[in-house]
Amino acid sequence: MDTTAMERNERIDQLMTVLRLMGEAQEASSVGPALKVVAEIAALLTNSSSAGIFVAEEQGGEMRLVAQFGQVATTASEDILLRPSSWVRSRESRFIPRDQDENSGIKDVPEAFRHDAYWVPLVSSGETIGRLVVGGLPGGRPDRTAMEFLRLTAAYASSLISGLRLRAALYQRVAVLTALAQVSHTLSATLDVNRVLNLIVESLARLVDVAACSIMLLDRERQELKIHAAVGVPEDVVKNSVRKVGEGISGRVAATGKTIFLRDVNMAQDGISGCNSSRYQRKSCICVPLKARGELIGVLNVNDKKTRDFTGEDLNLVELFAAQAAVAIDNARVHGLLWKTSVTDGLTQTFVHTYFQQRLAELVRLAAETRGRLAVVMVDLDHFKAVNDQYGHQVGDAVLQGTAALLRRAVRSVDLVARYGGEEFAIVLSEVSPRIALAICERLRRNIEQARFPAGDRQVAITASFGVAMFPVDAQEPTALVEVADRHLYASKQAGRNRVTCSRAVIEMAMSEAPASGATRSDASA
Known part of the structure; x- marks a missing residue:
């Protein structure tokens, strides 16, 4: 076989190998493995002993060695970078001869790429996104054919990077939509805003790694931000996380309604004071406003990326998530407001009779399952009709409102206060002993007795009668508990009003728990 035929066959074999390698590159699922194949292609087409590809994580940023082939004296674990200040920002191809000045900006890269190497820019949409380099060229420098092959290979590498990044971005968008769908699903299953907030921070932390x-919500009246949900934030920081609008990074975002993306939270930027980042491994942070229906409702903070500092892609992702999260938060608030309106008495701001019955059944069932205790208390204002007749219904309404406020303030957040009808209220005290239940009722009775309600230029005094039923001592069913408490309320009325009445069994249990701490107006009913 003559020399020409041999060269032709070698070239055919070489092209077949290139086509096979290009197929492998196309099947790669991420940038690193794909570019490793491209580096092999570059070395093969130019007969070079080594090849490498540097890629910038974002525009104008430092370039990282992500793929290498051949005789490169480095390990995969080494962090090989080209700094933005070096000549690599140039878009022109460049050959580095052996006598190149050591201050050229490439002295930190592997020896194989420092001298007798040819560098070609990777360009996408007019922006330099990386560099392809080959070293150990035959004759010390590339000929015209090798240079043309390198330009074609660089174009192919640029296309691969752009395609894979686009695919990764699409996958990220799908992940965002999936997370948002989960938020929406939870929102439809609960009226609890706190659950929605916690789901948002947990989903975003997982999504952005x-x-x-944290989510800080805005108190419009006080013009303050406070953390309402967080992951990875110390408990003491959450408790003391009050920021005035305009104060610090979060406050500035709330004041301007614009995102802040800081490379280093310790450094001041555009008049923004830095913050203490000693608890974070990485110093970049993203703070995004949460807006719903054109109004700011809070800010979303993300800190401490686990693998690297934040990039522009991370910023886009957080902003996309924040936009949808703000809608979810606003919807939860609206749903919560509608629910509260439907179960709350408009005059007294206590729960309505129907919700009391529903919630009492749930609490009794829970107490039965856990062998717990609870008290049902019926309260009726004494001689209330006389107040309406003497002072008018507006004063009567003020008395009802004031009494309801006294009841709500005197019980715990886990307890339930409802307007049972007219001037009658119902209370459920969860997980209380007979002694504690009677002590609470006596305190409520005394507070109402001592209260004075405005009636024009005068003040109105009123008293209340109480009836108490304990689960499981007096009854085990919701309806029966209400009936017992109502019967004891009637006994208080019959005994002269302004007193607390319960069963003799409850009195005996209360006395056995601890000595009486003072005289009360509690009576026993048979």
Whole structure:
């Protein structure tokens, strides 16, 4: 076989190998493995002993060695970078001869790429996104054919990077939509805003791979921000996380309604004071406004990316998530407001009779399952009709409102206060002993007795009668508990009003728990 035929066959074999390698590159699922194949292609087409590809994570940023082939004296674990200040920002291809000045900006890269190497820019949409380099060229420098092959290979590498990044971005968008769908699903299953907030921070932290994420909601009246949900934030920081609008990074975002993306939270930027980042491994942070129906409702903070500092892609992702999260929060608030309106008495701001019955059944069932205790208390204002007749219904309404406020303030957040009808209220005290239940009722009775309600230029005094039923001592069913408490309320009325009445069994249990701490107006009913 003559020399020409041999060269032709070698070239055919070489092209077949290139086509096979290009197929492998196309099947790669991420940038690293794909570019490793491209580096092999570059070395093969130019007969070079080594090849490498540097890629910038974002525009104008440093370039990282992500793929290498051949005789490159480095390991995969080494962090090989080209700094933005070096000549690599140039878009022109460049050959580095052996006598190149050592201050050229490439002295930190592997030896194989420092001298007798040819560098070609990777360009996408007019922006330099990386560099392809080959070293150990035959004859010390590339000929015209090798240079043309390198330009074609660089174009192919640029296309691969752009395609894979686009695919990764699409996958990220799908992940965002999936997370948002989960938020929406939870929203439809609960009226609890706090559950929605916690789901948002947990989903975003997982999606962006950060160690710390928090939501601060705006108190419009006080013009303050406070953390309402967080992951990776110390408990003491959450408790003391009050920021005035305009104060610090979060406050500035709330004041301007614009995102802040800081490369280093310790550094001042545009008049923004830095913050203490000693608890974070990485110093970049993203703070995004949460807006619903054109109004700011809070800010979303993400800190401490686990693998690297934040990039522009991370920023886009957080902003997309924040936009949808703000809608979810606003919807939860609206749903919560509608629910509260439907179960709350408009005059007294206590729960309505129907919700009391529903919630009492749930609490009794829970107490039965856990062998717990609870008290049902019926309260009726004494001689209330006389107040209406003497002072008018507006004063009567003020008395009802004032009494309801006294009842709500005197019980715990886990307890339930409802307007049972007219001037009658119902209370459920969860997980209380007979002694504590009677002590609470006596305190309520005394507070109402001592209260004075405005009636024009005068003040109105009123008293209340109480009836108490304990689960499981007096009854085990919701309806029966209400009936017992109502019967004891009637006994209080019959005994002269302004007193607390319960069963003799409850009195005996209360006395056995601890000595009486003072005289009360509690009576026993048979």
